[in-house]
Amino acid sequence: MNKYQEILKQYWGYDSFRDLQEEIITSIGEGKDTLGLMPTGGGKSITFQVPALAQEGICIVITPLIALMKDQVQNLRKRGIKALAIYSGMTRQEILTALENCIFGNYKFLYISPERLDTEIFRTKLRSMKVSMITVDESHCISQWGYDFRPAYLKIAEIRELLPGVPVLALTATATPEVVKDIQTRLNFREGNVFRMSFERKNLAYIVRKTDNKTKELLHILQRISGSAIIYVRNRRRTKEITELLTNEGITADFYHAGLDNAVKDLRQKRWQSGEVRVMVATNAFGMGIDKPDVRIVLHLDLPDSPEAYFQEAGRAGRDGEKAYAVILYAKSDKMTLHKRIVDTFPEKEYILNVYEHLQYYYQMAMGDGFQCIREFNLEEFCRKFKYFPVPVDSALKILTQAGYLEYTDEQDNSSRILFTIRRDELYKLREMGKEADALIQTILRSYTGVFTDYAYISEESLALRTGLTRQQIYNILVTLTKRRIVDYIPRKKTPYIIYTRERLDLRFLHIPPIVYEERKARYEARIKAMEEYVTTENVCRSRMLLHYFGEKNEHNCGQCDVCLSNRASNDLSEKSYEELKRQILELLGQSPLTPAEIADKIKAEKEDIGQVIRYLLDEDGLKMQDGMLHISK
Missing domain, CATH: 1.10.10.10 (Winged helix-like DNA-binding domain superfamily/Winged helix DNA-binding domain)
Structure with missing residues (x-):
């Protein structure tokens, strides 16, 4: 067992790496600039967390996703790994404390938003840090050809100049060939070095359903395909409306968008991940860092505005390798809505x-x-x-x-945060803080670690439950303690x-x-057009269209998207004979379950044609097989 496998086993409990993970880890571990192209759910975080733990020093992780940043820092801390995050909205003192900890506190990971790279305070402190590697997550953001260009990413090349010899690992789940080239150029790769997983998802059936009644079609699909689901909609109001519709139909559902409180988001995510709730209705704010392998269906009620965004969201289905569906419900009016987005976005x-x-x-x-x-x-x-x-x-x-x-x-x-500004021994010498303040301080010390060295996120709700005080009392006590310079309390803000x-x-x-402006607008229009083509084309395999968009040469059809299924049925059998055989098979099975051989004995037709219709009905979920017997799907 090599050192990387030992770390994987020690901290994550896995015996072996997944496709491509080990190759990427070995490459960055050897000090080579590396670009890893891994579809959603490919296990990107392991590729930088393992090699960083195998080396001395701290790994700087640049990511624009603050929710993901907080989530990963929390997960690393749970595994006993020291990690910190710096992002917009933190006070100067908090940032200073975090950076000092990176220099002297033996931390292994510093997560930072790209905008913070350009600050004088960060660059000054960076010179004193022992940095082992730089990880650039969502690295397509550095490319002006990418669908989510962020100018702050261009500062990463300057950071590299301050850290000569430190290798960079760039990661992304979606990149066209020109973006792949651009990422390496803009990050000053010493030489081209790309590891890519195929974007093909053999277990995922891409379906486009044309309908003028989306809610009716949605209910029909959820009744036919069992298992966990995500439904993506464009705006916050729709998340609530669709959730109410599903709940009224007896389907357990919750809604999720960026405007909800963190505690509410966490609770809903947990209920959905545990299976207590079947369907999550969400805006595109949902999904980053979500690792639920058994999602059977991802359904879009509104069109995303780029194939990149669609591929990422659809890719959250079927991560366990079992059959899953990525469905778009498309109405003629959607075309107009897509074009209105160009005016709204530019x-x-x-x-x-x-x-x-x-x-x-x-x-x-x-x-x-x-x-x-x-x-x-x-x-x-x-x-x-x-x-x-x-x-x-x-x-x-x-x-x-x-x-x-x-x-x-x-x-x-920004959840409430607290830092004790006096030493622990000084705290114990203090008198006359009052019974309630004493009880609150004791509860904070028992509930949160590191509050003397770093700002800790606290929850007033949870402290209220543990102390029996009201939220208002807790707020008042912490404000008083701040005035007395015992703590620095930053109340929660959402803005x-x-x-x-x-x-x-x-x-x-x-x-x-x-x-x-002009160049980005032209590329945005091109992506809208590509999305339009994807939903309106009826003669090209959907999987091939997506793979071709990402520059992957794929000569075979997937055999399971709606285009492949309808072509298969119409190519091999005339429409008339297909419909007749389908009618006869369903009529027989309406009386009792039968084996395929029993059906073939009862119908006068070529066995191959009968087999073909049965296969099509199974793929379309019109039939299901149980103990060798065919049944009509309810």
Whole structure:
């Protein structure tokens, strides 16, 4: 057993690696710049966590997904591995404490959002860190050809210059050939080095159902295909509506979107993962880092705006290798909705400049002021005040971020945090804090570790349950302790932020370059067109279309998507004889279950044709096989 397998066994309990994991680990372990292309569910985190644990020093993990960051830090800590995270919304003192811990605290992982790389404080402290490797997750974000380009990723190349000789591992689940090339160029790979898993999912049937009544078709599919499901919709309101519809039909369901409290999200995720709830109805905020192997169906009620996004979301079905379905319900009106997204995502430049100007009035920012100011941002209030619609304003702020004038962070739920600012021995010498404050402090010390060295996330709800105090009492006590400089308590906040990366400029000097606007808009339109082609094409295997999009040469049809199944039926049998055989088979099985041989004896037709119709009905879930007998699926 080599050192990597020993680490895998010790911390994760697995005896062996999955496809490609070991090759990627060996490559980065040998100090080579490495790009790993692994579809959703391929086990990406193992490929950097194992080699980092095998070396001295700390691994810097760059990722834009704050929820995933927190989740992975928590999971590593549960395994006894020291890990930290730095992201937008943390105070300067918190960031400083975390970075000091990375230098002196023998930590193995620092998760950091790309925007934080460019800060003076980070770059200064980085020089004193012993860094073993850099991991760039969601590395397609560095490419301007990618579907989710983030300018902050371009700073990674500068970080590499500060860490000569430190290898980089780039990971992504979706990348077209031009993006694969671009990732390596922009990360200054010393030489090309790509490991790719095939994107083909042999157990996953891609289906497009054309329907004008999506809810009826949705219920029909969920009644025919059993097992756990995810239903993706475009907006938050729809998650709730569809959940209520399913619940009324006796199907257990929960809804999930970015606007929910963390505690609610965690609870719903656990209920769904344990099987207590069958269906999760969600926006695209759901799914990152979710490892549920037995999802039988991922269904899209609304079209995603790129094949990359669709492939990631659909790929959450059937990770256990068993048969699963990725279904899109498509109505003619969807085409119009898709094209409206282009206008919403890329509003006119004049509109963007107006949003920028109104932002200055909103914050009462004087000309030339604002550089590195951080402001909380309430989108609804802003839109109400200046008579805007939220979606294009959100897009305008993202374009201003891409152009380098500000940094607009997504809504973040920053749980309450606490750090004891005095030493443990000093705490015990304190008197007259009161019975309730004493009880609360004791409960915090019993419930959370490391509160003297690092900010710990706390839950007032859970402390209320353990102490018998109300949430308001806990809040009041912690505020008092903060005033007395015993603790530093940062109450929970749920808000997006605007961070000024430039001083306020006169509109005459505001320039949105083609690379940020025109070129990105053209590529966005091309992805919308590719998505449109995917759902409207009726003569090309769906799996082949997706693989071709990602540059994978695949000469064979999948044999299980809706296109392959309908071609198989119509190619091998005339429509008329197929329908007649299907009618006879279902009529016989309506009386009692039979074996395929018994059916063939009772029907006057070629055995091969009968077998073909039976196979088609099994694939389509019209029939099921049990103990060698065919039954009609209920």
